[in-house]
Amino acid sequence: MENTLLLYDWMALGVAFLLSCLTSYYAIPIIIRAAKKNHFFDQPDHNRKLHIEAIPTLGGVAIFFAFLLSFAINPWANIIEGFPYIVAALLILFFIGLKDDLVVLSAKKKLIAQISAAALVIFGSDILISDFQGVLGLADIPHWAAVIVTFVTIIGVINAVNLIDGIDGLAGGVGVISSFLFGGAFFYTGQLSMAVFSLCLAGALLGFLYYNFSPASIFMGDTGSMILGFLLSIQAIQFIGLGSYPEFYSLFGNAAPILAVSILALPLFDTLRVVFKRLRRKSSIFEPGKDHIHHELLRMGLSHKNASLLLYAESIALVSLMATLSLFNIGVNLLLGILLFSSIVILPTNGFKRRVLASLFGYNWQAYRRQKWGIEFNHNETTPINNTATSEVASQNAFSDTKEQREEADSMVV
Structure with missing residues (x-):
C-alpha cells in the first residue's frame, strides 16, 4: 500500500509540474501575438531600460494561469489552510500588476494592493512567522509581533523580486532555483501540499524562461514579478516552519530561518544595497535607477545571459554553503553572520571590497x-x-x- 501511495505521489507531483510547465510554454506565444496585435509593449528608453527593442510585458499572465491551474487541480490543494484566501490575494496582485503593465500605476496604489494581499493571507490562511528559532536570541514571539514580521516579509520579498527583474532571465531563474530548493525541503519532510506548490511555480517559470532567457521575446512585467515575489514569500514562511519537523531538525537543527534567507539572498541583498546606496547619496529609494547588482555586472562587460548565469551560480553557492555549515549544528546567530559576510564577499557591493x-x-x-x-x-x-x-x-x-x-x-x- 505504501509503495502504491508513493508511486501515486510521484506521479501526481510530476503531472502537476508538467502541466504547469506546458501551460506556460504554450500560452506565451499566444500572449506575444495578442500583445503585438494590440501594441502592448515595454518601449526602450535608452536610459534605465536595457532592451533595445519593444518587448511585450505580459509574461506574468502565463505564469499566473499556469500556476493556478496546475495547483488548483492537484490532490493536495485543499490541504493548505485558507487556500481560497491565497487565491484571492493572487487575484488582487494579478489585476493590479496587469493594470500597471498596461497603463502604469503609482507606487502607492501597488503598495496598497500588496498590503491587502498580505492581510488576506495572514488573517485568512494564518500563515505567520511566529518563531525565530533562536535568531537574535528570540524564539516564540507575540501574535501582534508575528503579524508585523510577516507583513514586512511578504511585502519585502514582493518588492525585492520586482527590483531584480531587470535583465533577461534573472527573476525567473532565481524563482526556479528558489522554488526547487523550497520544494525539495517540503517533499523531504512530507509536506506534499507545499512541495507541489513549489513545483507548480517552478514549472510555470520554466515554461516562461524559454522565451525570457536572453535574448528575451517577452518580460514577466509587474504582473509576474509581484505574483512571483508573493508566492516565494509564502514558501519562505512555510519553510521557516519546517524547523519544528523532526526530519528537518535532525539535519539542520534550528537553521530554517537562516536557510530561508539564504535561498532568497540575492533579491534581499540587492534591495538592501540599493536602499543603502540611495540613502547615502540622499536620493529617493522608491525611484527606479541603474544601481542594482545586474546593472553593475553589465557595466563590467557581462552580457545579459552571462550576468544571469553568474548570479544563479552565486545564489546556489550561498545556499550550499549555509546548508553545509548548518549540518554541523553551528549556532544560528553565527550562521547569520557568516551569511552576511559571504553575501558581501560573493555578491557585488558598490565597490566596497575594492x-x-x-x-x-x-x-x-x-x-x-x-x-x-x-x-x-x-x-x-x-x-x-x-x-x-x-x-x-x-x-x-x-x-x-x-x-x-x-x-x-x-x-x-x-
Whole structure:
C-alpha cells in the first residue's frame, strides 16, 4: 500500500509540474501575438531600460494561469489552510500588476494592493512567522509581533523580486532555483501540499524562461514579478516552519530561518544595497535607477545571459554553503553572520571590497584593469569600451574630471 501511495505521489507531483510547465510554454506565444496585435509593449528608453527593442510585458499572465491551474487541480490543494484566501490575494496582485503593465500605476496604489494581499493571507490562511528559532536570541514571539514580521516579509520579498527583474532571465531563474530548493525541503519532510506548490511555480517559470532567457521575446512585467515575489514569500514562511519537523531538525537543527534567507539572498541583498546606496547619496529609494547588482555586472562587460548565469551560480553557492555549515549544528546567530559576510564577499557591493583592498594593500583595481585589458567603463552606459584607442581617450577624460566627479563615477562600479 505504501509503495502504491508513493508511486501515486510521484506521479501526481510530476503531472502537476508538467502541466504547469506546458501551460506556460504554450500560452506565451499566444500572449506575444495578442500583445503585438494590440501594441502592448515595454518601449526602450535608452536610459534605465536595457532592451533595445519593444518587448511585450505580459509574461506574468502565463505564469499566473499556469500556476493556478496546475495547483488548483492537484490532490493536495485543499490541504493548505485558507487556500481560497491565497487565491484571492493572487487575484488582487494579478489585476493590479496587469493594470500597471498596461497603463502604469503609482507606487502607492501597488503598495496598497500588496498590503491587502498580505492581510488576506495572514488573517485568512494564518500563515505567520511566529518563531525565530533562536535568531537574535528570540524564539516564540507575540501574535501582534508575528503579524508585523510577516507583513514586512511578504511585502519585502514582493518588492525585492520586482527590483531584480531587470535583465533577461534573472527573476525567473532565481524563482526556479528558489522554488526547487523550497520544494525539495517540503517533499523531504512530507509536506506534499507545499512541495507541489513549489513545483507548480517552478514549472510555470520554466515554461516562461524559454522565451525570457536572453535574448528575451517577452518580460514577466509587474504582473509576474509581484505574483512571483508573493508566492516565494509564502514558501519562505512555510519553510521557516519546517524547523519544528523532526526530519528537518535532525539535519539542520534550528537553521530554517537562516536557510530561508539564504535561498532568497540575492533579491534581499540587492534591495538592501540599493536602499543603502540611495540613502547615502540622499536620493529617493522608491525611484527606479541603474544601481542594482545586474546593472553593475553589465557595466563590467557581462552580457545579459552571462550576468544571469553568474548570479544563479552565486545564489546556489550561498545556499550550499549555509546548508553545509548548518549540518554541523553551528549556532544560528553565527550562521547569520557568516551569511552576511559571504553575501558581501560573493555578491557585488558598490565597490566596497575594492576600497577595502585599496586601503589595506594599496591595490588599484582600475589601474590593473586598464593595464591588463585596456578596458574603461562609461558610467552612463551599460557596456565597457574595449577599443584600446577609445580607452586611452576615456582614461584621459576620466583623469581630467574633478575629484568629486571621479568618486561619484567610481561608486557606480562594483
